[in-house]
Amino acid sequence: MIEFHDVYKTYRVNGRDIQALKPTSLSVRAGEVFGLIGHSGAGKSTLLRLINRLEEPSGGRIVVDGVEVTALAPEGLRRFRRQVGMIFQHFNLLSSKTVADNVAMPLRLAGEMPPAAIRARVAELLRRVGLSEHADKYPAQLSGGQKQRVGIARALATGPKILLCDEATSALDPQTTAQVLQLLAEINRELGLTIVLITHEMDVIRRVCDRVAVIEDGAIVEQGLVVDVFLHPRHPTTVRFVQEAEQIDQDGLREDFAHVSGRILRLTLKGETTHAPLLGRIARATGVDYSILSGRFDRIKGVSYGQLILALVGGDFEAALRQLQAADVHVEVLR
Amino acid sequence: MFRNVDWYDIWLATLDTLLMLFGSLLFTVLIGLPLGVLLFLTGPRQLLQNRAIYGVLSLVVNVLRSLPFIILLIVMIPLTVLLTGTSLGVAGAIPPLVAGAAPFFARLVETALREVDRGIIEATQAMGASTRQIIWNALLPEARPGIIAAITVTAITLVSYTAMAGVVGAGGLGDLAIRYGYQRFQTDVMVVTVVLLLCLVQILQVVGDRLVIHFSRK
Ligand SMILES: Nc1ncnc2c1ncn2[C@@H]1O[C@H](COP(=O)(O)OP(=O)(O)OP(=O)(O)O)[C@@H](O)[C@H]1O
Ligand SMILES: [Mg+2]
Numbered sequence: 001m002i003e004f005h006d007v008y009k010t011y012r013v014n015g016r017d018i019q020a021l022k023p024t025s026l027s028v029r030a031g032e033v034f035g036l037i038g039h040s041g042a043g044k045s046t047l048l049r050l051i052n053r054l055e056e057p058s059g060g061r062i063v064v065d066g067v068e069v070t071a072l073a074p075e076g077l078r079r080f081r082r083q084v085g086m087i088f089q090h091f092n093l094l095s096s097k098t099v100a101d102n103v104a105m106p107l108r109l110a111g112e113m114p115p116a117a118i119r120a121r122v123a124e125l126l127r128r129v130g131l132s133e134h135a136d137k138y139p140a141q142l143s144g145g146q147k148q149r150v151g152i153a154r155a156l157a158t159g160p161k162i163l164l165c166d167e168a169t170s171a172l173d174p175q176t177t178a179q180v181l182q183l184l185a186e187i188n189r190e191l192g193l194t195i196v197l198i199t200h201e202m203d204v205i206r207r208v209c210d211r212v213a214v215i216e217d218g219a220i221v222e223q224g225l226v227v228d229v230f231l232h233p234r235h236p237t238t239v240r241f242v243q244e245a246e247q248i249d250q251d252g253l254r255e256d257f258a259h260v261s262g263r264i265l266r267l268t269l270k271g272e273t274t275h276a277p278l279l280g281r282i283a284r285a286t287g288v289d290y291s292i293l294s295g296r297f298d299r300i301k302g303v304s305y306g307q308l309i310l311a312l313v314g315g316d317f318e319a320a321l322r323q324l325q326a327a328d329v330h331v332e333v334l335r
Numbered sequence: 336m337f338r339n340v341d342w343y344d345i346w347l348a349t350l351d352t353l354l355m356l357f358g359s360l361l362f363t364v365l366i367g368l369p370l371g372v373l374l375f376l377t378g379p380r381q382l383l384q385n386r387a388i389y390g391v392l393s394l395v396v397n398v399l400r401s402l403p404f405i406i407l408l409i410v411m412i413p414l415t416v417l418l419t420g421t422s423l424g425v426a427g428a429i430p431p432l433v434a435g436a437a438p439f440f441a442r443l444v445e446t447a448l449r450e451v452d453r454g455i456i457e458a459t460q461a462m463g464a465s466t467r468q469i470i471w472n473a474l475l476p477e478a479r480p481g482i483i484a485a486i487t488v489t490a491i492t493l494v495s496y497t498a499m500a501g502v503v504g505a506g507g508l509g510d511l512a513i514r515y516g517y518q519r520f521q522t523d524v525m526v527v528t529v530v531l532l533l534c535l536v537q538i539l540q541v542v543g544d545r546l547v548i549h550f551s552r553k
Contacts, residue, residue: 074465081463092458095552096476106462109472138552158462233463 001162001194002028002051008062009046020046022219023060028211030065030161033188033195035209035226037202037241044198044217048164051196052084053077054179065161082110085155089167091147093139099150100126100135104158125153129183145176152183156191165189169204181208202245206230206300214238227300231268231307231332246296253309256293257335262313264293265321267306268330274304282323287315309334339521344511349531352507354425355497356535359432360490366527367437367489369445370396372470378445381455382466396438404435404496408503428505432496440489447481448474480551487543491536498532508532 006024011018021043028034038044049055050062053069064080072080093102098187100122107118126132130151139147148168155163165184169177185208188195199205213223214237222235233239235331243250257264269276274297281327283290290310297306312320324331372390376382377389399407411431412422419426451474459473475482498509508528516525 054457054461078463078465081461084461086458088454088458090452090454092452092454094455094473096475096479096550105459105472107467109459109462109464140553321433 001030001065002026002034002196003061003063003183004050005063007050007057007062007196009043009050009055010058019218021050022217024173024220026213026220026223028194030194031188031192033078033185033197033208034209035205035212036196036198036214036215037200037205037212039200039237042215044200046218047215048166048196048198051162051164052081052086081162082106082158084162084164085158085160086164087148087151087155087166087168089170091139091144091151091171093140093147093150093154097133098136098138099131099142102139102150103153103157106154110158110294121157122153124155128156129153141177145179148176148180151335152180152187156193157230161194163193163195165195167198167200168315170199170201177204178207184208202230202241206245210301214241227270227303230300231270231305238258253294257311260291260293260311262311263317263333264335265310265312265324266332266334267308267310267324268332269306269308270328270330271303271305273328274306276327278324278327278329279310282320282327283315285319286317286323288312288317288320289314337523337527339515339519340527345508345527345531348506348508348511348528351425351505352494352497352509352532352535354492355428355432355500355505355507356490356493358425359429359436359493359497360486361491362429362433363436363440363493364486365413365432367440368444370437370441372448372474374441374445375448375474376470377467378449383468396441399434399438400442402435404431407431407435408500410501423504424506426498427503428497428507430501432493433504434494436489436493439492440485443481443485443488444478447485448460450481451477480547483543483546483550487539487547490539490543494532494536494539 004024006023006025007021008019008023009021011020024047028070036047046055050057051064053072057070060070064084067080069080093283094105096101098106102123103122104118107113107121113121123132126135129152131146131149131153134142134146139150142150169180172180181204184197187193197209199203208324209226211224212221212226212229214229214235215221216237222229222233222238229240233242279290282288290312293311295306295308297304299305321331374389374392374396377385377392402410408431411434415422415427415430418430421427442526455473455477456469458471464472497505497507498512501507501510501513504510508531512525515521516528
């Protein structure tokens with residue numbers, strides 16, 4: 001759906017070149033929710049804004065839904081942009097227009113729909129985002145979550161195929177964030193919209209994304225299915241993001257480990273294996289005794305997973321290790 | 336009290352002042368608003384960024400603004416005659432008044448437009464809007480309170496300019512104040528004209544403020 005071929009972007013600031021995005025190739029599939037995570041200044045917004053050419057690429061080719069975006073003339077670019085909705089961290093609603101007029105704006109600008117049809121479409125969109133009673137209010141009279149819903153309704157007005165979200169939930173409290181993310185997931189499911197979203201919170205990625213790319217210093221350093229990246233992060237930056245999301249306190253853990261004897265393992269279980277009665281069986285068969293030091297079970301995009309840290313004492317340690325691996329458990333020996 | 340005051344003269348002078356004020360205000364807005372929009376758009380890091388155009392416009396505006404109005408009045412006489420056929424009366428006063436106020440107003444408009452959140456322009460661009468649509472559908476509506484405040488300030492500045500225009504025989508309350516109040520020591524005429532000008536400024540300010548509040552949705 002969205003393809004980047006060696007796209008890069010450099011800014012010239014005070015005679016010096018800043019490489020906001022190094023040559024990057026990327027492919028976002030139709031109908032998926034693609035997450036981009038990175039620290040401040042990593043180049044997330046730059047990458048996102050290249051998709052609808054709010055930012056002109058310094059080089060490379062961008063192809064969206066078969067259209068070579070980088071080759072579009074101004075008129076064609078404007079037409080293309082109507083097929084790409086966008087929502088923003090600070091909502092960017094027009095304070096001088098009512099909620100209904102904000103949502104109607106993309107349709108009025110396109111100038112292809114008669115007024116009566118626009119009214120009907122706006123009513124339908126406001127119903128979808130649950131703001132029907134607020135149609136005649138001004139943005140200043142709404143809460144942050146409501147403003148973002150208006151932003152979403154506006155972005156959907158022209159029936160786009162792609163929705164770009166630049167830190168859409170960063171200005172919202174946790175509960176409102178959850179509601180907005182749920183709405184995005186709903187839209188993705190029901191309308192089959194392809195969504196690209198930027199965030200600096202791994203938790204947002206875990207809740208709605210199918211795939212994720214980690215970006216640092218203008219380059220993608222890791223990407224893949226969210227479950228895989230989450231459970232087996234490779235790049236140090238990714239590891240840190242995951243630890244933040246899981247609220248893992250490395251130092252605390254290490255301190256705890258000092259007080260237990262035996263070997264220490266980290267097990268990662270995924271899918272079917274997660275709920276299999278493995279530990280007891282293996283313990284009996286090999287004579288090892290185990291204690292659980294920490295653990296978490298959850299789901300990412302419908303896939304169950306579990307992560308356990310165990311201390312093993314006595315019995316046949318090597319056999320236990322082999323049996324765990326044979327049962328499709330990812331094992332790391334920590335000590 | 337008011338021994339020297341000819342109320343009919345005062346009435347005529349008031350009419351002249353109002354005519355000069357609103358006549359010049361109309362042309363000031365007609366010329367200054369597009370000029371302000373152009374200044375904004377061609378400015379650094381804006382939609383139609385253009386160093387040359389911005390530089391030239393900026394220079395012209397600054398030159399006109401740094402000229403004392405009284406000098407502008409005199410310098411403008413040949414051009415005024417060319418435009419209106421006279422350098423006297425209400426008609427003769429309007430060109431210099433506009434030349435004095437339009438650059439000032441254009442700068443205020445530019446500032447008001449700069450106050451519009453960049454994100455809003457960006458969101459409008461992302462909808463596929465052309466530059467013309469961005470101006471009409473996003474920039475001007477969002478800057479409306481600021482532009483109304485700019486019109487108010489400009490109108491009040493024009494009131495004091497009309498008083499000075501009396502010097503070149505433009506008529507109006509300022510002319511009355513100078514000819515009778517100052518040159519013939521008729522203090523009562525001076526007091527009446529000053530009070531009338533004060534009322535005018537006060538009314539403009541109150542109406543302007545009300546409109547700004549009405550159009551502010553923040
Ligand atoms: N218009 C610009 N001119 C110059 N440099 C820019 C411009 N926009 C971005 N940059 C630089 O490019 C780099 C990437 O910026 P970008 O906005 O993409 O980061 P980001 O990952 O979105 O960060 P944040 O999380 O803070 O929004 C930064 O170093 C930034 O300073
Ligand atoms: Mg950003």
